[in-house]
Amino acid sequence: EAQVTQNPRYLITVTGKKLTVTCSQNMNHEYMSWYRQDPGLGLRQIYYSMNVEVTDKGDVPEGYKVSRKEKRNFPLILESPSPNQTSLYFCASSIGTSGKQFFGPGTRLTVL
Amino acid sequence: GEDVEQSLFLSVREGDSSVINCTYTDSSSTYLYWYKQEPGAGLQLLTYIFSNMDMKQDQRLTVLLNKKDKHLSLRIADTQTGDSAIYFCAESRDNYGQNFVFGPGTRLSVLP
Numbered sequence: 236e237a238q239v240t241q242n243p244r245y246l247i248t249v250t251g252k253k254l255t256v257t258c259s260q261n262m263n264h265e266y267m268s269w270y271r272q273d274p275g276l277g278l279r280q281i282y283y284s285m286n287v288e289v290t291d292k293g294d295v296p297e298g299y300k301v302s303r304k305e306k307r308n309f310p311l312i313l314e315s316p317s318p319n320q321t322s323l324y325f326c327a328s329s330i331g332t333s334g335k336q337f338f339g340p341g342t343r344l345t346v347l
Numbered sequence: 348g349e350d351v352e353q354s355l356f357l358s359v360r361e362g363d364s365s366v367i368n369c370t371y372t373d374s375s376s377t378y379l380y381w382y383k384q385e386p387g388a389g390l391q392l393l394t395y396i397f398s399n400m401d402m403k404q405d406q407r408l409t410v411l412l413n414k415k416d417k418h419l420s421l422r423i424a425d426t427q428t429g430d431s432a433i434y435f436c437a438e439s440r441d442n443y444g445q446n447f448v449f450g451p452g453t454r455l456s457v458l459p
Contacts, residue, residue: 239389266445268445268447270449275355275451276451277351277435277449277450277451277452278390278435278437278447278449279449280446280447280448283445283446285445291445291446293446293447294448325389325390327390329445333378333395334378334380334395334439334445334447335380335392335395336390336392336447337392338389338390338391339389340388340389341388341389
C-alpha cells in the first residue's frame with residue numbers, strides 16, 4: 236500500500252530534551268515536506284526537500300532541523316524543544332512538480 | 348499580505364450545495380489546491396487547478412478561479428454527511444510545486 240508513515244504518532248516531552256520524528260514514504264517520491272498545524276492557522280511549512288541532500292526552509296523553520304540522506308526518509312529534529320513547538324505535525328511527499336501531496340497521519344507533540 | 352484567507356466555518360443541510368471560498372496572495376502561483384481533512388486524519392488532496400484555468404469540474408466538485416480578484420472557490424453539489432470535514436485552500440509559491448502556503452481551513456458541518 237502506498238503510504239507516508241510517521242513515528243511516533245503521539246509524544247509528550249519536556250523542554251530541552253532532543254527528539255526526532257521520523258517520516259518515511261514508499262512511493263519513490265522526490266519531494267518531501269514537514270508542516271505544523273495549529274488551530275486557526277492552518278498548515279505552515281517548516282522545511283521541504285526536493286531530493287536527497289537538498290533541503291530548503293519553509294515559512295517557520297526556526298527551532299527545527301531536517302535531513303534527507305535517503306530518498307524515502309525525511310526526519311524532523313527538534314534539538315531543544317520548547318512549549319511553543321507543541322503542535323500537530325504532518326509529513327508529506329509528492330512526485331514531480333504538480334505539488335500533489337500525500338500526507339502522513341500526523342504526530343501530536345506536547346512539550347511541557 | 349502574506350496570508351491565504353478562508354472563512355472558518357460553514358454549515359449546510361444535507362442535499363444542499365456547499366460553497367467554500369478562499370482568497371490567495373501570489374498572482375504567480377502555478378497551481379491552487381483544495382485539501383480535505385477528516386477528524387483525526389491527515390490531509391488528502393481533493394482537487395487542484397492550473398492558474399490558467401477558470402473552472403474545473405470533477406464529479407460533485409467544481410472549482411472556480413478568478414485570477415483578477417485572486418479568489419478560489421470549491422463547490423460541493425448534493426452535500427452529504429460524509430463531506431463534513433475541514434477544507435484547506437493552498438497555493439504553491441515556486442515553480443516546483445513545493446513551497447506551499449495553506450489557508451486556515453474551513454470547517455464544513457453537514458446537518459441532516
